[in-house]
Amino acid sequence: MASWLSDPFAYTFFARAMIAGVLVGAMCGALSVFIVLRRMSYIGHGLAHAVLGGVAVGLVLGQDMYLGAVVATVVAALLIDRISRRRGLHADAAIGVVTTAIFALGVATLSVSPERINVEAVLFGNILGVNPTDLWVAAGVGVALLATLVVAYKRLVFATFDPEVAEVHGIRVGGSEIVFNLLTAAVVVASVRVLGVLLIAAAVVVPGAFARLVSRSLGAMLGIATMVGVGSSVVGLYASYHVDVPSGPAIVLTATAVFAVGFVGSALVGRSAARARRAGPAGVEGGVEHAHSHEGPLVG
Amino acid sequence: MGSSALHLDGVTVGYGGPPVLTDLALEVGRGELVGIVGPSGAGKSTLLRLITGRDTTHRGRVEVLGAPVPRHGAPGGVGYVPQLESIDWDFPLTVEQVVLLGGAATSRRLPWFSRAERRRAAAVLERLGMAGLEQRHIRELSGGQQQRMFLARALARDSELLVLDEPTSGVDLATRRDILALLGELRDEGLTVVLTTHDLNFVAAHLPRIVFLNGLITADGAPREVLTPAVLHATYGTPMRVVHDQGMVLVVDDAPVLAPGRAVPAGEP
Numbered sequence: 369m370a371s372w373l374s375d376p377f378a379y380t381f382f383a384r385a386m387i388a389g390v391l392v393g394a395m396c397g398a399l400s401v402f403i404v405l406r407r408m409s410y411i412g413h414g415l416a417h418a419v420l421g422g423v424a425v426g427l428v429l430g431q432d433m434y435l436g437a438v439v440a441t442v443v444a445a446l447l448i449d450r451i452s453r454r455r456g457l458h459a460d461a462a463i464g465v466v467t468t469a470i471f472a473l474g475v476a477t478l479s480v481s482p483e484r485i486n487v488e489a490v491l492f493g494n495i496l497g498v499n500p501t502d503l504w505v506a507a508g509v510g511v512a513l514l515a516t517l518v519v520a521y522k523r524l525v526f527a528t529f530d531p532e533v534a535e536v537h538g539i540r541v542g543g544s545e546i547v548f549n550l551l552t553a554a555v556v557v558a559s560v561r562v563l564g565v566l567l568i569a570a571a572v573v574v575p576g577a578f579a580r581l582v583s584r585s586l587g588a589m590l591g592i593a594t595m596v597g598v599g600s601s602v603v604g605l606y607a608s609y610h611v612d613v614p615s616g617p618a619i620v621l622t623a624t625a626v627f628a629v630g631f632v633g634s635a636l637v638g639r640s641a642a643r644a645r646r647a648g649p650a651g652v653e654g655g656v657e658h659a660h661s662h663e664g665p666l667v668g
Numbered sequence: 669m670g671s672s673a674l675h676l677d678g679v680t681v682g683y684g685g686p687p688v689l690t691d692l693a694l695e696v697g698r699g700e701l702v703g704i705v706g707p708s709g710a711g712k713s714t715l716l717r718l719i720t721g722r723d724t725t726h727r728g729r730v731e732v733l734g735a736p737v738p739r740h741g742a743p744g745g746v747g748y749v750p751q752l753e754s755i756d757w758d759f760p761l762t763v764e765q766v767v768l769l770g771g772a773a774t775s776r777r778l779p780w781f782s783r784a785e786r787r788r789a790a791a792v793l794e795r796l797g798m799a800g801l802e803q804r805h806i807r808e809l810s811g812g813q814q815q816r817m818f819l820a821r822a823l824a825r826d827s828e829l830l831v832l833d834e835p836t837s838g839v840d841l842a843t844r845r846d847i848l849a850l851l852g853e854l855r856d857e858g859l860t861v862v863l864t865t866h867d868l869n870f871v872a873a874h875l876p877r878i879v880f881l882n883g884l885i886t887a888d889g890a891p892r893e894v895l896t897p898a899v900l901h902a903t904y905g906t907p908m909r910v911v912h913d914q915g916m917v918l919v920v921d922d923a924p925v926l927a928p929g930r931a932v933p934a935g936e937p
Contacts, residue, residue, distance in 0.1 A: 405759065521779035522772040529759050529769065533818075536720040536748040537825060538773030584805055586760045 376609045384503060385495035385562065385615065389601035390593050391506040392559045392571070393619070395513050397597020400576030401589050403550065405528050410460055411448070411549070413569035414467030415556045418444035420565045421474030423490055426482040434505060437560060440470050441553035449546050493564035493616030494607055502561045509558040513551055520544065525586065562601070564616035571597065574623040578630045596626055669865055672734060673698045673829050673860035674719060679716050679728035688714045690884045692728070696862060698828070703872045704864045706881035712864040715881065719831055719862065720748050747822025749832040752814055752839075757807040763817050764789055764802035770821035792820045796850070799878040811839035812846050818860050819850070830854065832863040836871050844870055868895070868919045891917050 395588040403409060418440045426436020444466050451462035478485060489497055517524070526534040527544045535541045552572070559568050575593035583589045604619030611618070674696035681689045689711040696702050704712050717723040718730050721742040730736065732743040747770075761769075767789040768781045775781060781789075793799060796816045801809070809817060815835055822830055835851070836844040848871065849860050865871040872878050873891045880887040880894060880903045887894040887903070895917045900908040907922035 405756075518779055519777045522769065522775055522781075525761075526769040526772045529749065529761060529766070530755065532722070532750055532754070533748050533821075534769075534772075535722055536742045536746060536831075537770060538742055538744075580760070584760050585762070586765070589760055 372610065373606070377667060381496050381498060382609060384498040384500070385603070385605055388498050388502055388506050388562050389495075389511050389605045389615070389619070390598050391503075392562050393597035393599070393601030394594050395506075395555045395597070396511050396559060396563075396568070396571040397575040397594040398513065398590055400516065400574065400592045400597070401570050401571045401586070402524065402528060402574035402576075403552070403577060404580055406548075408459060409569075409573045410463050411552055412556065412572035414448070414463035414566040414628060415444055415553050416560075416565040417442050417471035418467040419556055419560055419568075420490060421470035421472070421477075423560070423565075424474035424478045424485065427485050428477050433560075434501070434503070434557065437557045438553075440474075441557055442550065444470055445549035445553045446546070449542075449549055453542075486526075488614075489564070489614075490560065491564050492614035493560075493562050493563065493567065493619075495615040498561050502558075506558045509554045511537045512554060516547065516551055520547065524548065558628065562605075562615055564614065565617060567616035567620045570620040570623065571600075574620070574627050575600070578623075578627045581627075581630045581634045596623060600626065671698055672696070672731065673700065674733075674862065675729070675731040676718070677729040679718065679726055679730060681718065681723060681726045683725070688883065689718075689726075692885060694879065694885065694888075696860060698860050699855060699858055700877060700878045701861045701875055701876040702863070702879060703850060704862065704879050704881055705866070705868060705872050705903075706886075708866075710882045710903075712881055713833070716748075716831055716833055716862075716864060719829075719895055720746055745826070745828040746826060747819075747827030747830045749815070749818040749822055749830065749835060751834045751837055752811060753837065755806075755814075757814075759806065761778070761806055762802065763793065763798065763804050763806060763809065766806060766817055767793060767820045767824050770824040774825070789820070789824055792823050793817075795823075797822050810843065812843035815839070815843075815847050816850065819854070823854075827859070829860045829862065832861070834865060836865060836867055841870065848874055873917045873919075895919060 386646075404410060419437045422436035422438070422440020423433050425440070426433055426437070429436075447466045448459060448462040451457055451465065452459040478487070486494075488494075491642050522538050523534070524544055527541045528538070531541045541665040555572065556568050559571060563571050575596040576589070578596055579589040579593040583592055600619050600623035604622045605615055607613065607618040607622065672695060674694065676692050676694040679689060679692040692715070697735075703714060706712055714723065718726055718737070719732060721732070723739045724739050733745045735743065737743050764786070768775075768785055771781075771785060776786060790799070792801060793802060795820055798813065798816050798820060801813065806814070806817065808852050819830070830851075832851075835847055839847070844867075849862070863871075865893050873895065876890060877891070878887075878891055878894055879885055880899055882903045884924075887896075887899040895910055897908060897910055900910070900919065909920050909922050911918040911920055
């Protein structure tokens with residue numbers, strides 16, 4: 369078992385991939401809490417598609433992969449914000465229009481270009497391809513995300529919970545949405561090498577969804593989602609190395625397995641709590657008049 | 669400091685179509701408790717957006733607490749309480765955290781609140797009869813407690829003007845009475861309260877002043893003066909009767925809405 373864990377580290381590429389995986393897992397996990405609470409799960413999917421478009425156009429033009437990805441996701445994030453402010457249009461429509469257009473542009477560019485690009489690595493992630501630049505990018509985005517969460521945490525939570533009132537109370541909700549979209553774009557770009565564009569969407573949703581199932585405090589949600597993100601990356605990268613599957617699917621399948629356990633577990637806990645309430649007054653919360661009949665799987 | 673909490677003059681709002689509000693003029697003094705009533709689409713929500721600085725498309729003059737509403741940003745000293753239905757009650761927050769968030773814009777740039785801020789939140793919650801509920805998850809509160817929590821959030825930022833959107837929507841009769849009594853107490857403490865409601869009998873009729881709105885102001889005054897069949901018809905476009913009973917004013921339908929139906933015995937298809 370020990371050699372199963374230590375042998376891969378004989379290879380520099382694996383050590384690099386593990387560092388990148390841990391960073392990406394932590395970032396995606398923390399961000400996923402806000403993505404789930406904002407009901408914006410579609411944005412990870414959309415921005416990842418925009419990344420593919422940007423990467424393709426960038427590489428065909430002889431530019432660095434990251435340059436194309438950054439330009440594409442920043443443009444996509446700003447356009448999504450602009451379009452979703454239009455009366456009658458919501459973020460989901462904006463994401464659908466903008467990101468698929470950039471994706472289509474990338475596919476069209478690839479099809480007419482003589483350049484050969486390893487599309488599979490871009491789509492599904494490739495731990496063999498993690499280079500020092502990827503580590504610096506992941507570390508830089510991680511620092512930016514952490515700094516933003518520390519400085520803007522209260523404002524971000526208020527704008528997420530009750531944007532209407534947050535605005536009245538002096539929070540620049542529009543500005544916080546732009547910052548959030550740009551941060552999401554940065555995390556998506558930093559995750560491309562490890563996760564691949566098609567699977568980033570799951571990485572920025574599943575940890576937050578699991579944390580929401582098993583926790584009822586925002587602080588705990590952030591901690592749990594970050595741990596699930598990191599844990600899924602570690603387990604997934606080992607699986608990727610030993611079973612020889614792309615790193616993206618291995619990480620996402622690990623996170624999904626954790627979510628499935630949480631889903632079943634919280635349902636069982638909810639059922640036994642309901643049974644205890646029916647059984648006697650000891651299970652009834654004294655003096656609380658429940659105006660809303662929410663049946664939620666919250667525990668903890 | 670001017671004596672007016674709210675001053676609107678010649679205000680017109682439209683969103684590309686016919687104006688939602690036309691040439692509106694309204695004056696609310698400090699320490700008043702005022703209800704805005706009117707049918708759906710009458711412009712009540714637009715009026716609240718104006719007061720709370722969330723509409724910058726209007727023409728005319730809007731002053732809140734003696735100062736013009738800024739074109740970008742919210743006026744200071746205004747606390748806003750949204751409709752309960754607009755809130756995600758499963759959001760992972762406690763009562764204390766919601767109240768503390770009310771001061772987030774001026775709080776220091778760290779993820780946690782200071783002891784002084786927590787003490788202040790506890791004091792506001794105690795003032796509103798919510799002591800001991802600080803660590804409750806927000807979904808564990810009754811409708812009345814939820815309203816009190818949002819009032820506490822508004823008061824936590826030293827609001828002088830409270831704006832409430834349908835504060836009694838979706839709550840039972842006893843809770844409605846509690847909320848009205850609480851708003852009366854806050855008014856007595858010197859706060860100005862402006863609320864919207866659809867409930868003419870159980871809310872509007874108890875308020876000292878009602879403003880009838882339907883694109884423009886159709887009546888403005890004490891319930892006994894303005895709750896009349898003519899005003900109701902002008903505002904709602906449907907005939908209604910007004911009954912005076914033991915000092916109370918009651919609005920009732922002019923005639924049964926549905927014809928009497930035949931009782932269907934159990935078991936009969």
